Amino acid sequence: MAQEAISKIHKSIIESGKKPAFIPFVEVGYPDMEFSKELFYLFQQNGAAAIEVGIPFSDPLADGPIIQNASKIALQNGVNLQKTFDLLGEIKQDMSVPLILFSYLNPVLSFGTDNFVRELKDKNVAGVIIPDLPLEEAEELSITLKENNIDLIFLVSPTSDNERIKNISKKSSGFIYLVSSTGVTGVRESFSTMLAGICKKIKTVVALPVAVGFGVSKPEHIKNLKEIKVDGAIIASSFIKIIDQYSENRLLALKKLDEYIKMLYQ
Amino acid sequence: MKHYFEKQEPYKLPNQQGRFEKFGGKYVPETLISALFELENAFNKAWNDDSFLNELYNLMKNYSGRPTPLYFAKEITKYYGKGKIYLKREDLNHTGAHKINNALGQVMLAKKMGKHRIIAETGAGQHGVATATACALFGLDCEVYMGEEDTKRQALNVERMKLLGAKVIPVFSGSKTLKDATSEAIRDWVANVENTYYVIGSTVGPHPYPVMVRNFQSVIGKETKLQILEKENKLPDYLLACIGGGSNSMGMFYSFLNDESVNIIGLEAAGAGIDTDKTAASMAKGTPGVLHGSLSYVLQDAYGQIQEAYSISAGLDYPGVGPEHSYLKESGRVKYFSITDDEAVTAFNLLSKKEGIVPALESSHALAYLEKLMPKTNRKDIIVVCLSGRGDKDLTSVLNYTL
Numbered sequence: 001m002a003q004e005a006i007s008k009i010h011k012s013i014i015e016s017g018k019k020p021a022f023i024p025f026v027e028v029g030y031p032d033m034e035f036s037k038e039l040f041y042l043f044q045q046n047g048a049a050a051i052e053v054g055i056p057f058s059d060p061l062a063d064g065p066i067i068q069n070a071s072k073i074a075l076q077n078g079v080n081l082q083k084t085f086d087l088l089g090e091i092k093q094d095m096s097v098p099l100i101l102f103s104y105l106n107p108v109l110s111f112g113t114d115n116f117v118r119e120l121k122d123k124n125v126a127g128v129i130i131p132d133l134p135l136e137e138a139e140e141l142s143i144t145l146k147e148n149n150i151d152l153i154f155l156v157s158p159t160s161d162n163e164r165i166k167n168i169s170k171k172s173s174g175f176i177y178l179v180s181s182t183g184v185t186g187v188r189e190s191f192s193t194m195l196a197g198i199c200k201k202i203k204t205v206v207a208l209p210v211a212v213g214f215g216v217s218k219p220e221h222i223k224n225l226k227e228i229k230v231d232g233a234i235i236a237s238s239f240i241k242i243i244d245q246y247s248e249n250r251l252l253a254l255k256k257l258d259e260y261i262k263m264l265y266q
Numbered sequence: 267m268k269h270y271f272e273k274q275e276p277y278k279l280p281n282q283q284g285r286f287e288k289f290g291g292k293y294v295p296e297t298l299i300s301a302l303f304e305l306e307n308a309f310n311k312a313w314n315d316d317s318f319l320n321e322l323y324n325l326m327k328n329y330s331g332r333p334t335p336l337y338f339a340k341e342i343t344k345y346y347g348k349g350k351i352y353l354k355r356e357d358l359n360h361t362g363a364h365k366i367n368n369a370l371g372q373v374m375l376a377k378k379m380g381k382h383r384i385i386a387e388t389g390a391g392q393h394g395v396a397t398a399t400a401c402a403l404f405g406l407d408c409e410v411y412m413g414e415e416d417t418k419r420q421a422l423n424v425e426r427m428k429l430l431g432a433k434v435i436p437v438f439s440g441s442k443t444l445k446d447a448t449s450e451a452i453r454d455w456v457a458n459v460e461n462t463y464y465v466i467g468s469t470v471g472p473h474p475y476p477v478m479v480r481n482f483q484s485v486i487g488k489e490t491k492l493q494i495l496e497k498e499n500k501l502p503d504y505l506l507a508c509i510g511g512g513s514n515s516m517g518m519f520y521s522f523l524n525d526e527s528v529n530i531i532g533l534e535a536a537g538a539g540i541d542t543d544k545t546a547a548s549m550a551k552g553t554p555g556v557l558h559g560s561l562s563y564v565l566q567d568a569y570g571q572i573q574e575a576y577s578i579s580a581g582l583d584y585p586g587v588g589p590e591h592s593y594l595k596e597s598g599r600v601k602y603f604s605i606t607d608d609e610a611v612t613a614f615n616l617l618s619k620k621e622g623i624v625p626a627l628e629s630s631h632a633l634a635y636l637e638k639l640m641p642k643t644n645r646k647d648i649i650v651v652c653l654s655g656r657g658d659k660d661l662t663s664v665l666n667y668t669l
Contacts, residue, residue, distance in 0.1 A: 057570075057571065058440070058571040058572040058573075059440070059445070059449050059557065059558075059572050061294070061295065061449055061452050061453065061456070061558075062295045062453075062456065064453075068439060072439075075571060080569035080571070081569060081570075082569070104556075105293055105556045106555045106556045106557070106564075106566065106570040106571075106572070107569055107570035107571070108570070109554075109555060109556060109570060110555065110566065110568070110569055110570025111569070111570065131295050132293045132294060132295060132556065132559075133293065134292065134293075134294065134295075134296050134299050136283060136291075136292055136299075137291055137292060137293055154296070155295065155296040156296065157295070157296045157297040157299075158297075159296075159297050159298075159299075159300045159301070159459060159460070160296060160299070160300065161300060164299070164300070168296075179295075179296065179297060182297050182456060182457055182458070182459055182460065183297075183453075183456055183457035184453050184456055184457060
């Protein structure tokens with residue numbers, strides 16, 4: 001295989017000052033568009049290596065109750081892929097952090113691949129994650145994104161066998177999204193000891209960073225992930241919980257989020 | 267013992283990737299992929315093993331009452347005064363609907379795969395009851411996800427499931443109906459995939475579910491074909507069945523797809539009407555999209571958000587449809603029409619009064635099409651309607667409905 005130049009996301013993760021690199025998630029339009037915009041700035045200021053831009057969906061199969069609820073509210077606020085791209089257009093000049101669009105497949109299909117890719121390029125989106133698009137179904141989109149230098153980031157799960165890990169790793173770019181354990185997104189107490197093994201396995205087949213998501217929410221998790229040489233930590237539901245808790249006071253919510261990030265990486 | 271599953275394939279579909287041309291596939295989170303491969307292997311082995319199929323059919327025969335009769339409905343035939351109407355009496359199955367065919371098949375498969383915990387989704391409650399029944403019989407733990415709205419509409423079935431030893435989990439998200447129950451069951455499966463078997467109740471979901479459910483339900487059409495040839499010495503001119511996800515219809519249609527003389531018609535639920543937003547007619551009003559793991563016709567807005575479906579019939583109240591039906595719609599082999607709540611309730615009343623058979627509201631959608639079809643038939647025509655279930659469960663819904 002020819003040696004390829006590493007992508008913007010890949011580079012940003014391995015060069016991050018934070019170990020593991022900080023990869024936060026924004027549910028666009030939750031609790032509203034203005035607040036989502038603030039979050040991009042907050043996360044960038046706090047040294048995010050990449051930011052996931054979450055598109056709300058009516059039937060988020062891989063998500064637990066926290067993101068389901070946020071997604072529902074965002075949809076009630078009328079958020080869709082076009083409005084998300086409009087928002088990204090507004091902040092594009094200020095964002096040096098690579099952005100990764102996180103969407104279920106159907107909104108993307110509905111938007112149309114050509115339209116989708118044009119908007120991604122126009123808004124400087126560096127990568128895409130589609131949680132219900134496994135390797136088997138991804139060939140077409142994978143080729144199109146590659147041609148446009150946009151990373152398609154695949155998920156690896158504790159249930160993926162060696163052969164699959166190999167195949168997924170070969171098709172991925174940017175990083176490998178390692179799901180911490182079976183189940184949907186949401187806060188977890190601790191991670192399986194298997195995680196270190198899977199992470200090692202991935203690294204023997206591909207020279208890509210590995211980022212762990214689903215349940216990352218505590219300083220112990222961050223420490224643990226660093227120990228097992230995971231390159232990135234994806235954090236989503238715990239931010240939404242905080243936003244929920246302080247929803248009447250926007251400034252306070254932002255302050256609490258800021259403190260929380262600093263506490264995670266203390 | 268000889269089984270009556272349809273082993274003659276009308277076409278080589280789905281392909282290796284689980285596709286009926288562009289429809290179908292496996293659009294699920296990575297965590298479920300290995301379980302789907304495991305299931306596909308186990309199912310293929312069982313389907314190619316006559317001893318498994320004979321054992322299953324033997325159970326269907328002695329436990330559930332197969333073969334179900336193909337009944338000549340003399341009174342409604344007289345009422346319309348045209349072609350001869352036959353009813354395939356799936357309502358006479360144990361637990362009162364065709365759902366038991368698939369539930370026995372999948373639960374027997376789960377038992378052979380060594381899974382101890384079974385989960386299912388249910389709309390009208392018929393699939394939940396059928397799965398709870400099969401689990402009681404095979405000694406497996408059973409949890410059934412059911413939309414909270416449906417637990418109210420179908421309270422009797424909730425009690426039946428509990429009596430059978432199943433746990434019923436009400437689902438409060440979305441429209442609180444079948445779509446949301448299915449999403450929640452999939453989330454449970456993602457979390458517990460290592461010890462849990464998910465029994466999907468219709469020809470929907472990721473590969474191999476659509477093909478597996480169709481094949482277990484193919485007893486309906488295979489029996490019907492033998493029965494009608496014996497009674498009339500000819501194939502039917504028309505086959506009618508209702509479509510929610512599409513399992514009774516796929517089971518009925520499958521054996522006849524290559525018989526060109528047979529007009530095959532699927533009836534979906536128009537709800538308040540296809541020109542309103544209170545409808546479940548995914549083929550009349552939907553567009554291709556991905557819901558619950560496969561690409562098929564689905565009710566969605568301009569930005570790919572799945573819309574809530576509506577039908578008086580809880581079993582048809584689903585914004586999607588099985589991928590094989592989408593394929594058959596595009597190929598033109600099957601014609602699809604929709605039936606409103608009003609028309610279904612009218613048919614429900616008519617069959618009860620004329621034949622002494624109370625049909626399920628789901629099946630009433632197929633019966634309702636007779637109003638439109640019969641005037642166009644002649645006395646030599648033979649019409650077979652799949653009477654997929656009995657209507658006792660629907661009494662409250664019908665009594666509360668004002669025509």
